Amino acid sequence: MGRAPCCDKASVKKGPWSPEEDAKLKDYMEKNGTGGNWIALPQKAGLRRCGKSCRLRWLNYLRPNIKHGEFSDDEDRIICTLFASIGSRWSIIAAQLPGRTDNDIKNYWNTKLKKKLFGRVQSQTKPHQNQIHHATSTLLYNCSNNTYQTPATSFSCFGPPYSSTFSNTSASCLTATSILQPQPQESLVGPVQHYQLHDNNGVRIFGGEASCCSSSDGSCSNIQTSAGNNRELEYSDGDHHQQVGIHSYDEFYSDEGQKLIMASDGDHGWSGHQKSPNGLWGETETPLDYGIEEIKQLISTTSSCNSFVFDENKADENVMYY
DNA sequence: AACTTCTTCAACCGCCTACCG
DNA sequence: CCGGTAGGCGGTTGAAGAAGT
Structure with missing residues (x-):
């Protein structure tokens, strides 16, 4: 037995609204309002539409003071800032942007x-200078300073730590620093597990099936997996370090000889970190140059390794961090 | 000009939550 | 307190138009 439908699917019209339907709904709403019941509204208004559909049409298109068209720079900034702090809570974000x-x-x-x-x-x-090196590699995570290291270089942590279902592993740094995001109902102990790794943007970098290569006393000490694009991921833990395989990273060099390392999922673009002439690593510049520093600052102040609390029940949520 | 691919966005779907009896 | 229901929400879809080849 499934959930009872909110309306008779067979008798309601679907698809784009006609101007006549818009006029009917608008007219009815202006005279009567919802009457506290969207489900009953279509019949009263003479519409062959689902109540939910009417509600959506009214809220998103017909109600007064709806703003259409280009978003302003200020609106961009507000959206970015709020998305950074609360994630995809669109209704909350919308509440801050009248219209x-x-x-x-x-x-x-x-x-x-x-x-x-x-x-x-x-x-x-520049394309001809870009691709110096393309390699599948493992990255070493340093729990003490929250950085990842390649054999030669290091760059900053993708995201803050959170407690997760990694808690059944032996390494303390896993619960403190994990950037892997397993499905909440699953642990990492077992023959085949599912995992997801998200970048700072909440975009999945890669995901797939992971298998435990070795485990002792219920802990998983090494995981190897094949990412979606068949690149190998290696995952293991130790006393203060764990290896977090990144399925691919590319090194690029800018005109000034600055080195870039970027991780890619092949589908969703890149997350980049850049080594400046002074040897420090930082985020690469983005096309949206206004307000981004404020956003980063906001994020950095709200997602420190110690203060961030990960809600396991919300593990699927794409809360975005840098 | 014709075809393909990409982008946009309105609308739908289904889950979650608040409310009410 | 419990179950049913409507409202609200976020993710996803697909049609239409734009851009590219």
């Missing part, structure tokens, strides 16, 4: 702003 709907903001974020903010950084380097 904008959650649907609008969601679409805008997914289609434009995300690209604008986290645009593909490889476009900022």
Whole structure:
């Protein structure tokens, strides 16, 4: 037995609204309001539509003072800042932008702003100089200073730590620093497990099946997996370090000889870290240059390793961190 | 000009939660 | 307190138009 449908699917019209339907709904709403019941509204208004559909049409398109068109720089900034701190709570974000709907903001974020903010950084380097090296590699995570290291270099942590279902592993740093995001109902002990690794943008870098290569006393000390694109991931833990395999990273060099390391999922673009002339690693520049520093600052102040609390019940949520 | 691919966004779906009897 | 229901929400889909080849 499934859930009872909110309306008779067979008798209601679906698809785009006609101007006549819009007029009927608008007219009815202006005269009567919802009457506290969206489900009953279509019949009263003479519409062959689902109540939910009417509600959506009214809220997203017909109600007064809806703002359509280009988002302003200020709106961009507000969206970015709020997304950074609360994630994809579009209705909350919309509440801060008068005239904008959650649907609008969601679409805008997914289609434009995300690209604008986290645009593909490889476009900022010259093609003929870009690809010096492409390798599958493992990265070493240093729990004490929250950095990842390649044999030669290091770059900053993708995200803050959170407690997760890694707690059944032996290494304390796993619960403190994990960037892997397993499915909440699953542990990492077992023959085949599912996992996801998200980048700072909440975008899945890679995911797939992971298998435990060795385990002792219920803990999983080494995991090897094949990412979606068949690149190997290696995962193991130790006293103060764990190896976190990144399925691929590429090194690029800018005109100034600055080195870039970028992780890619092959589908969703890149997350980049850049080594400056003074030897420090930082985020690569993004096409959206205004306000980004504020956003980063906000994120850094709200997601420190000690203060962040991960809600296991919300493990699927894409809370975004740098 | 024709075809393909990409982008946009309105609308739908289904889950979660608050409310009410 | 419990179960049913409607509202609200976020993720996803697919049609239409734009851009590219």
